[in-house]
Amino acid sequence: MTRLALFGGIYSNYHALEVALADIERRRVQAVYCLGDLGAFGPYPDRVYPLLRAARVGCLQGNYDNSLAGGLTDCQCGYTDPRDNHFARLSYAYTFTHTSEENKAWLRTLPQNFRLEIEGRRLLLCHGSPRKINEFLWESTSPDQFLAYLLDEADADVACVTHTGIKWHRKLPDGRHFVNVGVLGRPENDGTTAVWYTLLSVGHEDLNVEFVPVEYDFQALARDMARERLPEEFIETISTGWWTTCLEVLPHKERARGRF
């Protein structure tokens, strides 16, 4: 049995990252991967880099990282709602100006996916979807045949993605697996303040997915965010567990579960 720890969407939440990495350390995994989006949303973006390096986390480039690395003018989340756009611009401008040149240069070197072969299974780790770095794969809008098609195209038996901010796992009728590993950066619109990472155990016979909640000091994060004058709306999200922005990208089911 091979065990991997997977997470994505740190969004500068170094408080949660620290707790998650300590928890992962106790669980005796063989490797740790971050599926992208290191910065965004939170405070002091440079603080996550040394933590990732020290823990030897294999990092992929997310859409946010791709934007920062390329000096693009936006985060490529593709919002069309003016309010979402407003907040996306604020947080991108903050993250861009507070990420060092050195870290931006390093983001430029990151690959956009990893292929692993474990116990005869072909795994693909990527950010949005196997075919697009910023495609949202939500549980309620990713039908079986579409996931099977993505796996076929990618020559994979297991795909792990992030980007949406809400975790899920589906075992397809043909026995292959698709996992959205969730994010460490902010809670997942369920009214709790926990964030999530994923433990993937790959055996010859079966594959097991365990979602692990991370309870961290969100009040410390809130204080940082206030000090950095990040939007009240963002602070409300990490303090209540309800999304207040970026709501337009949520499909019906995921939106209906939230407060806003």
Add this chain to the structure above:
Amino acid sequence: MKHPIIALKHIDNLWFQVTGTLCNIACAHCFNGSGPGVKTFGFLTIDRVRDELETAISVGLKAIFFTGGEPFLHPQLLEMLRLSLDAAPTTVLTNGTLITDRTADELAKMERGTRYSLEIRVSLDGYTEERNDAIRGRGVFCRALDATRRLSQRGILPLVTVVRTWSEEEELTTLAGFVRTLRQAGYSKPRIKILPSLPLGRELTRAQARVASAHSAVASLAREQENQQDASLARPADAIPDESLLTEEMLVGFDLDLLMCSNSRLVTDRGVWVCPLLVEMPDARLGDRLRTAVPHYELRHVACTSCYHYGTICGNVSAQIEGPADATTAPDFSPARFKPSVLSG
């Protein structure tokens, strides 16, 4: 002039023009000229829907859309939606005027019973009765608002779609106006999606002026982005032509996924069309059935230029950038190939 030819990459989205061009109202801007008694296109049978669904599912369909005309005029719509939701997330584009309490009950029951999202899109054109009904007809405003309340009371949050007919400065106040109106009508958690105004159907006569202004908007955007390092993520500044039709050069470095014709098809009672926007163009008919339809199309219409400038109006997707190339070089501390090395303990 030779226009670019676009190939169908994959059928992500399957559209059913389920009631053809029959609608119970006649909006001034209707993009396919639907209205009462308009029978350019007719109803689809449920067998036809089932058959085309099977084809699309077998190749990995992602999402299904029902449009018209007004889909709720079809006596078997609910039955079709059940079929559809078994297979994929499903969106219905409606004017909302025919959603009764009973229909709302049925939709809510369906929504609870599926793992895929059901999106009911209700179109509005203004957040006041006066403004909306000037475009959509008398009484439509109140009936559409009633629908949003009926649905939201039952746990369905309809997506209210509005075509942008205001300036950028008015955007936030207009949006706030819609939120206020919907809340007052009893829809407490309103979802609103603003769509770009496209020169199609009854609006086609104003096309040239619109496209010209789109060109200037894109030109300034391109200037802004000139210094970007990754040219493929921006539309190149020198790709803006004087005329209003697409050329191959314009598509160099352009993300073709933004065009519905690269990832969608429309099924009508008269055959398969390249996209919902061109149903009035006979040359956009690609065949009788999905299975046998031609898999490419020459982008020769003004509407194609609109798509290019504004992106797709219809899908639930937004702009997306080109996807990952496989990792070839690994960063310092990232294992590109899995090597079970002990990281902890």
